[in-house]
Amino acid sequence: MVYLILTFLLGFFNSSLLSLSLVLPPTHLCRPEQSSALLNFKSNLSASISNCGRELHVPSFRKTDSWDEGTDCCKWEGVVCNKKGNVIGLDLSCSGLSGSLLSNSSLFSLQNLRWLNLAGNYFGNSEIPSEFGKLRSLTYLNLSDTGLTGLVPPEISLLSELVSLDLGQNYPLLFRNHDFNMLVQNLTKLEIMVLDGMNLSLVVPYSFLNLTISLKHLSLSHCYLQGNFPTQVFHLPYLQNIFLCSNPNLTGYLPETNWSGPLRLLDVSGTSFSKGLPDSIGNLKHLKTLNLDSCVFMGSIPSALGNLTKITFLDISGNMLQGQIPDVFGNLKVLSFMDFSSNNFSSVLPSSAFNLTSLTFMDFSSNFLQGTLPNNISGLSYLRKLHLYANLLSGGVPGWLFSLPSLEYLDLHSNKLNGPIDPIQEPNFVLLNLTSLDLSFNNLSGNIKSCMLVKLRNLSSLDLSHNSFLSLTSCNNGANSTLPMIIEFHFSSCNMQRFPNFLNASKYLQVIDLSNNQIHGSITKWEAEGWENLVTLNLSMNFLTSVEQIPGKHLFVLDLRSNSLQGPLPTPPQNLSYLLISNNELVGEIPSKICNLSFLSVLDLSKNKLGGTIPDCFGTFGDQLYVILRTLNLNGNQLEGSIPQSLKNCYNLEVLDLGNNNINDTFPYWLGTLTNLEVLVLRSNRFHGDIQGTFSFSSLQMIDLSRNEFTGHIPPELFENLNSMKDIQVDKSGPEYIGGDYYQDSVTVTMKGSDFELARILTIFTIIDFSSNRFKGPIPKAIGELNSLIVLNFSHNSLTGNIPPSLGKLAALESLDLSSNKLQGRIPMQLTNLTFLGALNLSHNNLEGPIPLANHFDTFTNDSFAGNPGLCGFPLSKTCGKDQEPKSPPSTVADESEIALIWKIAAMGYGSGVVLGLSMGYIVFTTGRPRWVVKMIKRNPEKRMRRRIHRNGRRED
Ligand SMILES: *[C@@H]1O[C@H](CO)[C@@H](O)[C@H](O)[C@H]1NC(C)=O
Ligand SMILES: *[C@@H]1O[C@H](CO)[C@@H](O)[C@H](O)[C@H]1NC(C)=O
Ligand SMILES: *[C@@H]1O[C@H](CO)[C@@H](O)[C@H](O)[C@H]1NC(C)=O
Numbered sequence: 024m025v026y027l028i029l030t031f032l033l034g035f036f037n038s039s040l041l042s043l044s045l046v047l048p049p050t051h052l053c054r055p056e057q058s059s060a061l062l063n064f065k066s067n068l069s070a071s072i073s074n075c076g077r078e079l080h081v082p083s084f085r086k087t088d089s090w091d092e093g094t095d096c097c098k099w100e101g102v103v104c105n106k107k108g109n110v111i112g113l114d115l116s117c118s119g120l121s122g123s124l125l126s127n128s129s130l131f132s133l134q135n136l137r138w139l140n141l142a143g144n145y146f147g148n149s150e151i152p153s154e155f156g157k158l159r160s161l162t163y164l165n166l167s168d169t170g171l172t173g174l175v176p177p178e179i180s181l182l183s184e185l186v187s188l189d190l191g192q193n194y195p196l197l198f199r200n201h202d203f204n205m206l207v208q209n210l211t212k213l214e215i216m217v218l219d220g221m222n223l224s225l226v227v228p229y230s231f232l233n234l235t236i237s238l239k240h241l242s243l244s245h246c247y248l249q250g251n252f253p254t255q256v257f258h259l260p261y262l263q264n265i266f267l268c269s270n271p272n273l274t275g276y277l278p279e280t281n282w283s284g285p286l287r288l289l290d291v292s293g294t295s296f297s298k299g300l301p302d303s304i305g306n307l308k309h310l311k312t313l314n315l316d317s318c319v320f321m322g323s324i325p326s327a328l329g330n331l332t333k334i335t336f337l338d339i340s341g342n343m344l345q346g347q348i349p350d351v352f353g354n355l356k357v358l359s360f361m362d363f364s365s366n367n368f369s370s371v372l373p374s375s376a377f378n379l380t381s382l383t384f385m386d387f388s389s390n391f392l393q394g395t396l397p398n399n400i401s402g403l404s405y406l407r408k409l410h411l412y413a414n415l416l417s418g419g420v421p422g423w424l425f426s427l428p429s430l431e432y433l434d435l436h437s438n439k440l441n442g443p444i445d446p447i448q449e450p451n452f453v454l455l456n457l458t459s460l461d462l463s464f465n466n467l468s469g470n471i472k473s474c475m476l477v478k479l480r481n482l483s484s485l486d487l488s489h490n491s492f493l494s495l496t497s498c499n500n501g502a503n504s505t506l507p508m509i510i511e512f513h514f515s516s517c518n519m520q521r522f523p524n525f526l527n528a529s530k531y532l533q534v535i536d537l538s539n540n541q542i543h544g545s546i547t548k549w550e551a552e553g554w555e556n557l558v559t560l561n562l563s564m565n566f567l568t569s570v571e572q573i574p575g576k577h578l579f580v581l582d583l584r585s586n587s588l589q590g591p592l593p594t595p596p597q598n599l600s601y602l603l604i605s606n607n608e609l610v611g612e613i614p615s616k617i618c619n620l621s622f623l624s625v626l627d628l629s630k631n632k633l634g635g636t637i638p639d640c641f642g643t644f645g646d647q648l649y650v651i652l653r654t655l656n657l658n659g660n661q662l663e664g665s666i667p668q669s670l671k672n673c674y675n676l677e678v679l680d681l682g683n684n685n686i687n688d689t690f691p692y693w694l695g696t697l698t699n700l701e702v703l704v705l706r707s708n709r710f711h712g713d714i715q716g717t718f719s720f721s722s723l724q725m726i727d728l729s730r731n732e733f734t735g736h737i738p739p740e741l742f743e744n745l746n747s748m749k750d751i752q753v754d755k756s757g758p759e760y761i762g763g764d765y766y767q768d769s770v771t772v773t774m775k776g777s778d779f780e781l782a783r784i785l786t787i788f789t790i791i792d793f794s795s796n797r798f799k800g801p802i803p804k805a806i807g808e809l810n811s812l813i814v815l816n817f818s819h820n821s822l823t824g825n826i827p828p829s830l831g832k833l834a835a836l837e838s839l840d841l842s843s844n845k846l847q848g849r850i851p852m853q854l855t856n857l858t859f860l861g862a863l864n865l866s867h868n869n870l871e872g873p874i875p876l877a878n879h880f881d882t883f884t885n886d887s888f889a890g891n892p893g894l895c896g897f898p899l900s901k902t903c904g905k906d907q908e909p910k911s912p913p914s915t916v917a918d919e920s921e922i923a924l925i926w927k928i929a930a931m932g933y934g935s936g937v938v939l940g941l942s943m944g945y946i947v948f949t950t951g952r953p954r955w956v957v958k959m960i961k962r963n964p965e966k967r968m969r970r971r972i973h974r975n976g977r978r979e980d
């Protein structure tokens with residue numbers, strides 16, 4: 024858009040020059056001092072070929088090349104003189120000039136200048152010389168995109184003849200409020216003001232109140248404006264265009280009454296403009312572009328919107344608008360772009376929008392729209408993109424959807440559409456231009472025959488996933504290529520029975536997702552041929568028993584999780600980064616050729632029947648110096664032997680899960696050098712011996728040593744360096760999980776005595792589980808420093824001594840299990856400080872004395888305390904004697920307030936939900952078969968692109 028304004032201004036300028044030069048007599052006019060001033064100006068700058076980085080189609084040349092001494096300067100490129108031979112116009116825009124604009128520049132001796140355009144040159148970080156104030160005759164000044172910096176000099180206000188001023192695209196050119204005030208007061212003839220991309224953070228928007236009445240064009244996008252924009256500006260009688268976009272701290276609202284005038288373009292997108300859309304908007308009879316995207320507008324849409332008969336671009340997306348969308352679009356004959364997405368509209372689709380004959384883009388997605396798609400439509404013959412996803416639309420898919428001749432993108436995902444999608448198979452099916460079709464997450468049914476897709480010859484992305492009654496079968500005539508341009512093919516969680524080998528000739532295919540279907544048996548060599556470009560293959564959650572050959576030579580992600588694969592591990596392609604075959608029935612040893620996979624980042628072979636030892640080539644992948652491996656999950660196999668020490672070369676290892684095997688080793692303290700290790704699971708093996716050595720484990724947030732044969736004391740030093748269990752800063756922007764886009768690590772943890780599978784691990788979830796070993800001696804006090812620890816389990820050991828009061832400093836603790844040990848003494852009062860504690864088990868120890876009753880401690884039941892004959896008081900039936908009254912905690916008052924502070928801060932950070940309890944916040948349970956929503960390429964990238972363009976102020980829709 025900025026570019027458009029620029030060309031508009033240049034056009035304006037050039038045509039003025041043109042009309043002027045027509046009346047000039049063809050004689051040698053140039054006054055010598057003017058000529059030498061120009062040459063002097065030229066000689067102080069260097070010139071290079073420039074196209075301003077924009078006008079790529081315009082052949083570039085240097086205007087100043089024609090400036091030769093001794094020739095008539097009035098004939099030089101970009102120079103205009105008046106009859107007396109004085110230079111009155113200079114257009115050196117995009118002339119590749121660079122250097123400094125100095126205050127003694129001869130430019131400022133050209134006192135007759137009326138037009139000056141230096142846009143698109145580079146005056147490398149010079150300031151605007153105050154001498155500009157000498158050019159009193161200037162009516163047009165354009166210094167945009169010239170790398171100028173510093174403060175705009177107050178002398179600019181002396182240019183009281185200015186009609187047009189453009190200082191845009193010069194970040195960080197700064198205006199002081201006072202100087203700006205002077206400017207708007209003094210430039211009474213100003214019609215065009217363009218300051219996009221400048222820094223106006225010091226300007227109080229109130230100053231715009233003094234803008235001259237003659238203003239026609241005001242452009243202030245990306246200006247760091249803050250505060251309230253005066254509504255009166257919208258009433259300026261000649262104002263045609265106003266851009267305020269991308270000033271997120273600018274508040275304001277649209278005039279509610281008496282709003283009329285010649286306004287053609289109104290763009291307040293990406294600001295904090297709020298309140299409602301006023302009825303008076305309907306008076307803006309000349310409005311062509313209305314962009315209110317990503318503001319805070321509330322309330323409903325006025326039906327007066329239907330009076331904007333000249334509108335071509337209408338974007339009210341990303342607000343908090345609600346209620347009915349009035350069905351008033353019938354007269355918007357020239358509307359080509361409408362975007363109502365990401366609001367809270369709850370009506371039916373306005374059928375008049377489907378009769379718009381000029382529309383090319385329609386987006387009503389991410390609302391609560393109900394009802395069916397209209398049955399009869401008479402417009403949309405130019406529609407290229409239709410987005411209706413993430414609504415509550417129901418009913419069938421009407422035939423017209425598949426006969427829109429210009430349609431390129433159709434996205435209806437995440438609705439409640441049902442019935443068959445026969446239209447795809449209709450004879451009048453004309454979606455020849457369709458490149459992207461997404462009908463995923465609906466209730467569509469029926470069988471699509473592959474040969475019926477033949478007309479979609481430009482389709483590059485097809486997503487029919489999560490339509491559980493939809494199936495796809497090959498036609499009898501075999502392996503005809505039906506989708507020659509397809510790149511992404513998503514058919515997850517449908518009712519597909521067979522591997523779609525009809526796609527074999529689709530040579531551009533990169534992503535196949537057939538997860539969670541009914542594909543049985545084997546993938547044969549023949550089926551696996553082709554697909555040179557395949558990057559991602561997801562066949563997880565099917566019933567495959569063997570894969571003769573893995574498709575795709577350049578495969579990056581292979582996901583065969585949760586099938587019934589038997590026999591040894593299939594040979595993976597060389598470039599594989601994600602090898603995911605957990606939950607199958609693989610047997611044999613892990614072949615050491617797996618270490619030839621130089622790019623392996625995640626290896627998940629958990630829950631198979633693999634035996635033998637872990638190959639000791641790990642850490643020497645493909646002889647690379649840089650080992651990528653991030654996750655190694657071998658949990659739930661029958662592996663024996665010890666942990667190969669070569670693993671310490673896997674610097675990037677974040678997750679090491681060797682749980683539930685038969686590994687016979689001592690504590691691998693040497694893993695402590697892996698500074699990225701976050702999860703270490705050794706549970707249910709035959710680890711033994713005392714835990715000793717030097718420890719760092721600086722990133723560790725989960726350590727599970729449970730159900731082994733470890734002995735000796737729990738070494739206090741272990742806890743000293745667990746820095747990632749201390750002072751965790753909670754990222755308020757939402758939950759984050761361990762793992763990347765494609766694969767999120769999962770793990771099994773024990774809480775309240777039961778095992779839970781965490782499908783994903785929050786980066787703020789922390790756990791120490793040393794239960795069911797033979798640890799003895801006291802609980803180290805040092806553990807109290809881990810103020811971000813959430814689950815602590817030392818149960819089923821032989822720990823002795825008192826419960827250290829320092830446990831009361833574990834401000835984030837939600838689950839504490841010390842049961843079945845030999846702990847003695849009283850339950851320290853400090854434990855009642857654990858505000859988030861939802862599960863407590865101290866049973867089967869030798870604890871004695873009264874159970875503290877402060878805070879929410881009285882919500883724990885008998886089970887938490889049973890099997891301690893010496894304990895008394897609620898909730899146990901045994902009452903305490905007089906001498907056993909619960910004591911106030913010893914003088915740790917300072918400590919306590921500190922604790923209160925910690926958890927209050929934590930509470931603010933965690934936000935609602937998470938603080939309420941473990942099961943709500945930290946855990947994503949797998950309930951039966953998880954619903955995998957796996958997409959390498961995120962949804963609707965196109966919309967995002969549009970938003971991005973727009974945020975840069977260069978929206979070119
Ligand atoms: C405003 O313009 C007038 C006329 O050019 C000039 O005399 C005056 O100094 C200007 N005021 C400021 C504050 O620049
Ligand atoms: C507008 O200009 C007048 C002087 O002409 C000044 O007194 C007033 O404060 C200015 N108003 C704003 C909002 O800057
Ligand atoms: C908005 O305001 C916040 C807080 O004053 C500030 O940190 C931020 O930089 C501002 N953003 C813009 C674009 O002006």
Ligand SMILES: *[C@@H]1O[C@H](CO)[C@@H](O)[C@H](O)[C@H]1NC(C)=O
Binds near residue numbers: 302305306326327
């Ligand atoms: C819209 O136009 C109709 C017909 O010209 C008129 O009756 C109605 O008052 C207008 N509404 C608004 C809000 O301008």
